[in-house]
Amino acid sequence: MNDQNPAASGDPLKGLPADQLPPVSGPLTGSPDLPGPTPDAPGAVDGEVPAPPRQNVFIKELLRSNWVTTVLAIVVAMVVGGILMAITNEEVQAASGYFFARPGDTLGAVWNAVYGGYEALFRGAIYNPRANDFATQIRPLTNTLGFAAPLIAAGLGVALAFRVGLFNIGGRGQILIACATAALFTFNLNLPMFLQLPLTLAAGIAGGAIWGGIVGVLKARTGAHEVILTIMLNYVAFYLVTWMVRTPGILQRPAGDQPISSATPSNAQFPDLLGPRFPLLDWGFVIVIAATVFVWWLVERSSLGFRLRAVGENPHAARASGISVQRMYIYAMLFAGGLAGLAGMNQIQGSVTTGFDGYIDAGIGFDAITVALLGRSRAWGVFAAGILFGALKAGSFTMQASQGIPVDIVLVVQSLIVLFIAAPPLIRTIFFLPKTDAEKAAKARAKAAKKAVSA
Known part of the structure; x- marks a missing residue:
């Protein structure tokens, strides 16, 4: 008989319906009946759940x-x-x-x-410990920096276009036209180095900027898609340069029958940065560092960069606020083409000085897309990725x-x-990292939509 009586079992609440049970309060319920915080036991105030420790928040944001x-x-x-x-x-x-x-x-x-x-x-x-002297041991690092220079320059061009909402895959054509422009207008000047070298560099950058600017103008004026435009202009640039190096009197090497241009004049070549023992590292890398600083300042700190980023985030809102979207497209492609032209100048003024043909880009124009993606379209991220x-x-x-x-x-x-x-x-799934707020929101929306459909 006592087993059927809840009070006799020692628990007066046992067997009662849920609606008759008293309210539960405690430090884990967020109830207003919580005791106030004390120096020895800090807790919630006014029924609020206490905030997580700062170090937990920092670690969570770090992992995200x-x-x-x-x-x-x-x-x-x-x-x-x-x-x-x-x-x-x-x-x-x-x-x-x-x-x-x-x-x-x-x-x-x-x-x-x-x-x-x-x-x-x-x-x-990076480092060759098997070499006999220190210069030979660090030569691999200088080779790395030498290979990275054109990748960084072209990657900056792709990344800048990404920030404006443009997909510039025309790096190959811009590099080719930059090399052809520099060879046409500056290789035969025979000026002193302090004039010939910067003029060659400027001509190449200008050639790449013009070739990229064509895409910007067509995009702004006609609405043509930049992907189609850059792909087609890559072909145009390749066959145009190939014809130039095969035609005597244009770019073909004098007194030769091979489809290759004249060698880069010695007074137009970048000097070695650390001496002849490190032939792949020249002053072109220093210019690329300067270009990285310029792109960072342009995009992140200048008023023009603010307008470029605004167009990349939402062109309709940018237009409504008075920003000329068409002009920003032209500016973006001019800068992107000029940076690709700088990559071309690192080729013909540094790495390949014996003459070039239609393959002087060496895949850099397409590798730059990978570099820009890895660098998340940020100047210093692109630098590290390169x-x-x-x-x-x-x-x-x-x-x-x-x-x-x-x-x-x-x-x-x-x-x-x-x-x-x-x-x-x-990656977050593989390493059990915390999800971002955007991922949580997307999962919640998907769950709500599924629930609504099933209902």
Whole structure:
């Protein structure tokens, strides 16, 4: 009988309906019945849940930040690249045939393949401890900076256009026209270096700016899409330059029958920055640093940059506030083309001074898109991304020479970096990082829409 009586069981609330239960209060309920805070036990005030500690908020925002996602994307790409190195290694393939008999041989071969590949990458891109003297040891770093210079310049052009809402994939054509313009107007001047070098540089930048400006004008006046325009102008520039270097009296080398231009005059070449022992690093890299500072100031600090960013965020709102959207498109493509022209000048005034043809861009115009995406269209982000890609390019030759790893593996790593950068939710899922407010809102909207459809 006592078991059927709630009061007899020692719990007078047991068995009562939910609507008859007393209200619950406590430090975890947010109830107004909470006790006030004390020095020994600080708590909620006026029924509010206490705010999380500042260090928790800082760590959460840090894990949400773009640069953490970028670093982790690079790490994941390197891991996948290491897997590809192991799979394609002949010793790993041979040892895997008897894995269950001697698994240590397979694991050792995998370690040797991955460690050897990335050690060769570091040795070819940053520092070579096997060299006899310090100058030779740091030469890989100077090679990295030399390879990075044109990538940074062209990447800045793509990034600036991105900030204005334009997709500039015409870097190749702008580089080609810049080189052709410089060769046509300045190679035969025979001026002193302090005049010939800056004139050649200015002519190349102007040529690239004009070629990019054509896209801006057509976009502004006719509404034509910049992607179609830049793709078509890439073809126009390639075949135009190819015809020029094949035609005597225009760009073809005098007294020659090969489709190649004259060599860059010695008084138009960038001097070596650290001496002849570091041939790939010249004053063009210093000019690229100056261009990075200029683009950062232009976009982030100038009034023109504010208008450019406003158009990129919302062209309709920018137009309603009195900003000329068409003019901003023209300005953006002029700057983007000029920066691509600077990349072309780093080629013919620094890296390739023996003459050029229609392939002088060396894929830089398209690699610049990757650099701009990795740098998230920010000037200093593009600068860092260009150095990373320069390091991958410089180290790939050592990887191939010393370890027999194909250069294509490095290209795969580059592609994976961009793939993971373009999918931050995937990186956050892999590493269990906190979601951003935008992702939470999108998930809530999707859940609400699904609930509404099911109802």
